Amino acid sequence: MAPVSLSGISRRPHKGRQRRCLLKGCGQWFVPSHPQCRYCSAACRQAARCWRRWRSQQKYRSSTNGRQQRQEQARRYRQRCGQRPPPVTGPGSGDDVPPADTDPAAGPAATADANTRVREGKRAAPKSATEALGCCDRPGCYEIFAIGASGSPRRFCCALCRKALQCVLQREARRRRRRHRGLQRPGRRPRPRIRGP
Numbered sequence: 001m002a003p004v005s006l007s008g009i010s011r012r013p014h015k016g017r018q019r020r021c022l023l024k025g026c027g028q029w030f031v032p033s034h035p036q037c038r039y040c041s042a043a044c045r046q047a048a049r050c051w052r053r054w055r056s057q058q059k060y061r062s063s064t065n066g067r068q069q070r071q072e073q074a075r076r077y078r079q080r081c082g083q084r085p086p087p088v089t090g091p092g093s094g095d096d097v098p099p100a101d102t103d104p105a106a107g108p109a110a111t112a113d114a115n116t117r118v119r120e121g122k123r124a125a126p127k128s129a130t131e132a133l134g135c136c137d138r139p140g141c142y143e144i145f146a147i148g149a150s151g152s153p154r155r156f157c158c159a160l161c162r163k164a165l166q167c168v169l170q171r172e173a174r175r176r177r178r179r180h181r182g183l184q185r186p187g188r189r190p191r192p193r194i195r196g197p
Contacts, residue, residue: 018030018031019032019037019171020164021038021039021040021041021044022038022039022048022138022139022140022164022165022168023039023044023047023048023139023140024138024139024140024141024161024164025140026039026040026044026140028040035175036172036175038139038168044140047139047140048139048140051139051140051141051142052139054142055135058135058144059135062132062133132146132147132148133145133146133147134146134147134154134155136155136156136157136161137155137156137161137165138156138157138161138162138164138165141157141161143157143158145157
């Protein structure tokens with residue numbers, strides 16, 4: 001676009017400063033097309049929408065109603081598995097071969113531990129009853145971590161995720177304050193007149 005000339009002064013259209021993409025795993029620098037842009041491309045925006053959907057599912061599953069629904073779903077799944085015909089066993093079916101990760105000489109305890117590790121649809125359990133699991137608040141971060149007590153304020157898996165989202169929230173808060181002051185940039189306020197005697 002050609003420079004705009006106002007009263008003999010050549011000015012170019014204003015573009016925002018470069019910023020980093022908020023999505024974890026991207027981190028590319030880009031020039032925002034709008035002051036509130038958080039992501040560098042449409043693919044990153046779509047990935048952030050998928051992350052928000054996943055995070056809302058995790059929160060719902062950790063609630064009381066979500067746990068009840070999940071237990072009901074698991075009960076129906078067990079009923080369907082019970083109605084299936086039994087698998088065919090024979091010399092050529094391969095069912096008589098023990099799993100590769102279990103040692104027959106170790107006894108039934110090792111086999112039980114191996115079966116516990118490969119449970120279907122089992123979420124990682126907290127270490128104690130008072131310890132809750134949480135997911136990171138940074139878009140694109142799928143880390144699930146232990147937050148200690150259920151009322152703990154921990155929201156991020158690491159300091160990098162906390163710093164990335166904190167920078168974005170501070171930038172948006174500065175913009176809201178400028179709009180509240182009447183779209184005046186900081187440091188550009190008119191000085192009050194000093195009247196003489």
